[in-house]
Amino acid sequence: MTTISAIEMRGLTKSFGDLAVLRGVDLDVPGGSIVALLGSNGAGKTTIVRILATLIAADAGTATVAGFDVRTHAEEVRRSIALTGQFTAVDEILSGRENLVLVARLRHLKDPGAIADRLLDRFGLTDAAARRVSTYSGGMRRRLDIAMSLIGDPPVLYLDEPTTGLDPEARREVWRAIKDLAGRGTSVLLTTQYLDEAEQLADHIAILHEGRILVEGTLAELKQLLPAATVEYVERQPTLEEVFLAVIGRRDALPDNDHDAVHLGGPSPET
Amino acid sequence: MTTHLIGDTAILTGRSLRHITRSLDTIITTALTPIALMLLFVYVFGGAIHSPSMPGGSYVDYLLPGILLITIASGISYTGFRLFMDMRSGMTERLRSLPIARPSVLWAHVVTSLVGNALSLVIVVLVALAMGFRSGASVLAWLAIAGMLMLFTLALTWIAVIPGLAANSPDGASAFAYPLILLPFISSAFVPTDTMPGPVRAFAEHQPVTSIVDTIRDLYAGQPVGSGIWIALAWCVGITVAAYAGAMVTYRRKTR
Numbered sequence: 154m155t156t157i158s159a160i161e162m163r164g165l166t167k168s169f170g171d172l173a174v175l176r177g178v179d180l181d182v183p184g185g186s187i188v189a190l191l192g193s194n195g196a197g198k199t200t201i202v203r204i205l206a207t208l209i210a211a212d213a214g215t216a217t218v219a220g221f222d223v224r225t226h227a228e229e230v231r232r233s234i235a236l237t238g239q240f241t242a243v244d245e246i247l248s249g250r251e252n253l254v255l256v257a258r259l260r261h262l263k264d265p266g267a268i269a270d271r272l273l274d275r276f277g278l279t280d281a282a283a284r285r286v287s288t289y290s291g292g293m294r295r296r297l298d299i300a301m302s303l304i305g306d307p308p309v310l311y312l313d314e315p316t317t318g319l320d321p322e323a324r325r326e327v328w329r330a331i332k333d334l335a336g337r338g339t340s341v342l343l344t345t346q347y348l349d350e351a352e353q354l355a356d357h358i359a360i361l362h363e364g365r366i367l368v369e370g371t372l373a374e375l376k377q378l379l380p381a382a383t384v385e386y387v388e389r390q391p392t393l394e395e396v397f398l399a400v401i402g403r404r405d406a407l408p409d410n411d412h413d414a415v416h417l418g419g420p421s422p423e424t
Numbered sequence: 425m426t427t428h429l430i431g432d433t434a435i436l437t438g439r440s441l442r443h444i445t446r447s448l449d450t451i452i453t454t455a456l457t458p459i460a461l462m463l464l465f466v467y468v469f470g471g472a473i474h475s476p477s478m479p480g481g482s483y484v485d486y487l488l489p490g491i492l493l494i495t496i497a498s499g500i501s502y503t504g505f506r507l508f509m510d511m512r513s514g515m516t517e518r519l520r521s522l523p524i525a526r527p528s529v530l531w532a533h534v535v536t537s538l539v540g541n542a543l544s545l546v547i548v549v550l551v552a553l554a555m556g557f558r559s560g561a562s563v564l565a566w567l568a569i570a571g572m573l574m575l576f577t578l579a580l581t582w583i584a585v586i587p588g589l590a591a592n593s594p595d596g597a598s599a600f601a602y603p604l605i606l607l608p609f610i611s612s613a614f615v616p617t618d619t620m621p622g623p624v625r626a627f628a629e630h631q632p633v634t635s636i637v638d639t640i641r642d643l644y645a646g647q648p649v650g651s652g653i654w655i656a657l658a659w660c661v662g663i664t665v666a667a668y669a670g671a672m673v674t675y676r677r678k679t680r
Contacts, residue, residue, distance in 0.1 A: 247442060
């Protein structure tokens, strides 16, 4: 990547009381790419997102988003970003369309109604547009949530565990939406605790553990950190997820399994 | 940015007012308890309590100011509740991550509280009228009453913001209202204070409800309000300032 960084973090630290959550985080998100921040619960993923969204301040270190310092140019940073938090933040009492119109009006855009209608169409929510969000399924809420983030086309998007709590089908819906976004040039910082999600979506993967980035690179680069791959032939059992998707008639949603015969290391069961 | 503060507050107030219009039960339940108390005190206890020496005409005339304050005290628990739900659902964070005037997130809840409570107060006054409440107050006096009630709502609303921001459960966000609802009982709202024993009387005469109730009673009886109105105003402004400061401290602690 030769483009300017959409996000740059240098030596970010943050403690809550005695608990040091971030202990010096350095990470770049190159413009137009998807970077996955992979880590278990409590690793500090959400804290990073909240600092980058100017919701809380870091104790030390710097962070710039779209070239603006989060500490000194918070207003400009907020103009450049969209946040989809860990818990779908949608107004349950309003309809889907009203939620979108609300954000469009708060961003002071012209013709909020037309913007809402375009996004409803793009995220397959037109039929449910006038219904209260409290009647939506988990997948629909998440799609509405992401649609709300995209209003005003901010160049940088934070997705904080966007598929946590979703069923496999809804998860794939969200993945398609994210891939579509990156295709349009939006820079995405994605946090996840699912390895396959990072593998499916991200150009770069950074592993956050105990408040530090342990490793960072493309999937291929990370795979080189392990011993060389050995080729082995095993009879493939379908995963429960594949069975589930096949049974409910979503064969089109099955993952591409070409690489599944390749295992990293370990003895081969056939020898 | 300050240029957007009023516009953004208006947009967000429109949003939370929809929460009220789509669950009108919050307005009705707010009005229900004060109306029940008013019926109870006028038709059950009233005959025994009321004496000709009490100021005002009928007992409902005497009682109404206190009932109005109880209405406000129970109404603001919904303000705390709505704010808590926004905090828990992540809506507050979503709004704060947008390029808007940040204070508008709280001010929208405050303005909504003023509107919602005004609606409940109108319902209670209409019921009082049906029960025989009459006032010869001038338009100016009624405006003064409305202003006094709004100030009291504002003061209690900023108190409600604190648990709304800090609570860990919906119950915690609204339970703080109960002691406030009881405050008018230990005041001149239901009976004159001069029958109360020493310490109780001292408390009753020096707590905010008594001065506010007496002022409103004088206003709609068309009598001069005297210096009591300044004490009432001082209480309202003082509570508002203190509660606002407390709310800001809580808000900063939550967003650090």
